[in-house]
Amino acid sequence: MPLDRLLGSLLCGFARLLTGVRALWLGCEPAPRTRVYFANHRSHGDFVLIWASLPPALRHRTRPVAGADYWLTTPLRRFLIERVFNGVCIDRRPERHGPNPVEQMGAALAAGESLILFPEGTRNMGDGLLPFKSGLHHLARAHPEAELVPVWIENLGRVMPKGSLIPVPLLCTLSFGPPLAPVEGESRDAFLTRARAALLDLAPPAD
């Protein structure tokens, strides 16, 4: 097994051991379809956990969408995201000169791969969800064949919050909801509101 594959399996195993992750397929099954898994974002480990909960055959055809400004800044991060996780690195800055992120993501979908996307655009340090960025909408418009599956990640933000070095071994649950049904002629804002609500529906009740 090549080093990057082995490292990927080891990281998944470690993530499973640390978080005892339980995947609840509430609205769909783990099936080999072209999908965009969109999830809440609290921790850099988020996509590793989604990745670890997918069957290995699907895992290797599912690519996390990652911010180039974070993941391409050191050689180790670059190795992890490009070789181990096979991520799609996008430039989140509005003043970018490089390729268009929606086209980059679209190319992966067109090749039959699935994506893991965090539509809040950044790690959320508070409760609930931040407003969604518009990328999910553009992607949905350009690729109606892809299923949009909401995934609520519970507790990982508490296992390893931003800025902490040692994780707390809490149990994490991933809830995979039903794919968003397409709605003809829906406006961008209405779509993003609906997608955000579908994800929040999977969250446990706040207290």
Added chain:
Amino acid sequence: MNASSDLFTVFAGIFGLLAVFSLIGAGLKWRISPGAPHAVIDNLNARIKAWWAMIALIGAAIWLGKGGVIALFAFISFQCLREFISLTHTRIGDHRALLWSFFVFLPAQYILIGIDWYGLFSILIPVYAFLLLPISASLGADTTRFLERAAKVQWGLMICVYCLSHVPALLTLDIDGYAGRNMLLIVFLVLTVQSSDVFQYVWGKLIGKRKVSPAISPSKTVEGLVGGVLTSTAVGAALWWITPFTALEAALIALVINVMGFFGGFVLSAIKRDRGVKDWGSMIEGHGGMLDRVDSISFSAPIFFHIVRYWWVA
């Protein structure tokens, strides 16, 4: 008789009973719903299967000796605390307090049993963790629901670590004329309290009608409670020969720990209902989480420990 032959007899008896239960479970499956899923019977069989594994694990720990039992209960505490904190709401400001709980107080509590330092064992969590954890949380500079968060972390440590650690702590008691047999006290406690859970389930399923408190637990019935507690009090009395107690004393003690065990499950059910879940986790097939299995032990172990320590330790 010496301790190991008594242990052998007891475990042989338990495995024999389990074999009978497994046969009954398979028979029910075959008579009532062969080939098709049946919620109650399948859950019953999953529970019996899990019992084989749990009894084998406890047996292995006892065979390894004091270290094995301490390690087993430290692991149980770790898993319970994980389940407890996973379901209760804490905030980023509590991260340090949680690290202290998992990586300092939990291991320290069990190490203190290993080195037989009773004075610190009995106050480490109620005094030191109680004061140090809120200090650590306050340094997180987040005042939102501060008292509630501090209480949750402390409560989790008390239930999952402090109370449960009283089971292996039974090994440190010096009882006149009972030297080298303390393992059997653990067997008595665990067997009595767990059999109470089992018999409450069985009586409840057979004749249960009136709910104890539908708001807290939909499955606990008065018939199950009374039948279960009385049956396992009889089990405790029948086990008097492995304890330093007389048969009557064993029955009374069994009654006390069974009632405490019932309320352990009851109190933790109230927390689960409040959080909107049925089980603490999914670790043990058919039973739910680790905490679902040991909630009764958590509430009865300290009481049992102190009864023995007060009246039987010279």
